[in-house]
Amino acid sequence: MNKKVLVTGGTGFIGSHTVVELQNNGFDVVIVDNLSNSKVEVLDQIEKITGTKPEFECFDLTDRQKTRAFFEKQSNLEAIIHFAASKAVGESVEKPLMYYHNNLNSLMNLMECMQEFEVKNLVFSSSCTVYGQPDQLPVTEQTPRKEAESPYGNTKSICEDIIRDVCKANPSLKGIALRYFNPIGAHESALIGELPLGVPNNLIPFLTQTVAGIRKELSVFGDDYNTPDGSAIRDYIHVVDLAKAHVVAIARLLNDQNKTNCEFFNVGTGNGVSVLEIINSFERSTGEKVPHRITDRREGDIEQIYADTTFANEELKWKAESTLDETLLSAWKWQENLKTMEF
Ligand SMILES: NC(=O)c1ccc[n+]([C@@H]2O[C@H](COP(=O)([O-])OP(=O)(O)OC[C@H]3O[C@@H](n4cnc5c(N)ncnc54)[C@H](O)[C@@H]3O)[C@@H](O)[C@H]2O)c1
Ligand SMILES: O=c1ccn([C@@H]2O[C@H](COP(=O)(O)OP(=O)(O)O[C@H]3O[C@H](CO)[C@@H](O)[C@H](O)[C@H]3O)[C@@H](O)[C@H]2O)c(=O)[nH]1
Numbered sequence: 001m002n003k004k005v006l007v008t009g010g011t012g013f014i015g016s017h018t019v020v021e022l023q024n025n026g027f028d029v030v031i032v033d034n035l036s037n038s039k040v041e042v043l044d045q046i047e048k049i050t051g052t053k054p055e056f057e058c059f060d061l062t063d064r065q066k067t068r069a070f071f072e073k074q075s076n077l078e079a080i081i082h083f084a085a086s087k088a089v090g091e092s093v094e095k096p097l098m099y100y101h102n103n104l105n106s107l108m109n110l111m112e113c114m115q116e117f118e119v120k121n122l123v124f125s126s127s128c129t130v131y132g133q134p135d136q137l138p139v140t141e142q143t144p145r146k147e148a149e150s151p152y153g154n155t156k157s158i159c160e161d162i163i164r165d166v167c168k169a170n171p172s173l174k175g176i177a178l179r180y181f182n183p184i185g186a187h188e189s190a191l192i193g194e195l196p197l198g199v200p201n202n203l204i205p206f207l208t209q210t211v212a213g214i215r216k217e218l219s220v221f222g223d224d225y226n227t228p229d230g231s232a233i234r235d236y237i238h239v240v241d242l243a244k245a246h247v248v249a250i251a252r253l254l255n256d257q258n259k260t261n262c263e264f265f266n267v268g269t270g271n272g273v274s275v276l277e278i279i280n281s282f283e284r285s286t287g288e289k290v291p292h293r294i295t296d297r298r299e300g301d302i303e304q305i306y307a308d309t310t311f312a313n314e315e316l317k318w319k320a321e322s323t324l325d326e327t328l329l330s331a332w333k334w335q336e337n338l339k340t341m342e343f
Pocket of ligand 1: 013
């Protein structure tokens with residue numbers, strides 16, 4: 001019998017790609033999502049790719065009673081991947097309570113149910129934002145976390161602490177927190193991808209919408225950073241490579257290969273890429289011009305961060321495989337295909 005995984009936030013950007021990889025690797029999936037930042041049609045898209053429509057329950061994980069009722073019905077869950085969260089950094093500065101409420105309560109409800117219903121394995125979506133602007137690059141998992149730059153970032157640090165403390169108190173529970181660097185791109189089928197609501201804040205959806213003519217020009221936020229070309233540097237990882245890291249993490253937990261019952265991994269490519277390099281790579285791989293202009297730095301942005309991925313490469317036997325050109329081409333194919341979709 002297939003092992004069953006609960007994927008919270010499974011209709012979202014990273015969640016949907018992970019559901020595809022899980023199903024392609026023989027797992028049964030049940031998604032819980034309140035559709036606050038995703039569309040139910042994603043389920044049909046997943047079915048088109050994998051041949052299987054995942055089981056789906058629509059409710060809010062901050063609702064303790066509904067979460068408990070769900071666990072009461074699901075008797076055979078082997079593991080949970082917890083993606084569901086609010087994720088817009090700027091919005092979190094405006095509405096900190098909303099972020100603390102959603103991101104902390106959903107995790108605590110889940111972990112309480114894990115204890116009560118004896119679901120032993122958790123993979124959590126953390127972020128490289130927990131490192132702030134590190135003193136040394138690349139960052140390893142031992143690089144000290146810094147005070148968060150935003151309430152959103154703080155929720156990720158607090159959630160990591162909650163998982164660590166709960167695992168310490170319950171040796172039979174096992175957690176893996178994956179610290180994502182910058183996930184971009186879309187599934188090669190162009191049937192699923194990132195669906196930003198309103199004006200995108202993130203670089204790649206803004207860039208692809210600009211090239212598609214939806215936005216006039218891309219602002220490059222600053223060219224006076226202490227980097228080779230002056231623009232800020234990040235570690236951009238193809239969302240499918242990131243999704244595959246989740247399948248590996250689940251297998252590690254289910255096969256008892258974890259070294260301790262609470263582990264943290266950097267999930268990036270290890271390559272630092274500047275905003276101007278992104279534009280060049282996009283133009284090279286798609287043949288499209290990116291209208292852009294240099295503007296002031298964006299408040300709250302760090303100068304540069306990229307991962308040391310040695311621990312993930314060696315322990316998880318996982319490595320990001322896609323090139324930057326392939327990744328950006330997939331983002332563009334998705335943007336183009338969106339025109340043909342009704343949602
Ligand atoms: N995308 C990134 O750049 C990035 C980087 C680092 C970490 N992360 C983390 O990865 C996870 C997934 O990110 P994403 O980019 O796929 O975001 P997303 O918004 O596309 O997906 C999150 C999903 O969770 C759902 N959701 C939110 N709150 C919920 C709740 N209380 N109950 C039920 N469903 C709820 C939303 O409807 C959405 O479908 C998040 O935890 C995010 O913080 C994302
Ligand atoms: O219109 C834009 C948008 C972004 N940028 C720059 O592009 C880079 C990447 O920006 P963005 O895509 O917004 O990502 P980050 O600010 O690095 O943050 C993302 O990546 C973090 C690490 O995974 C997550 O914690 C955050 O939630 C997620 O928004 C930064 O240097 C920005 O200044 C621009 O120049 N112009």
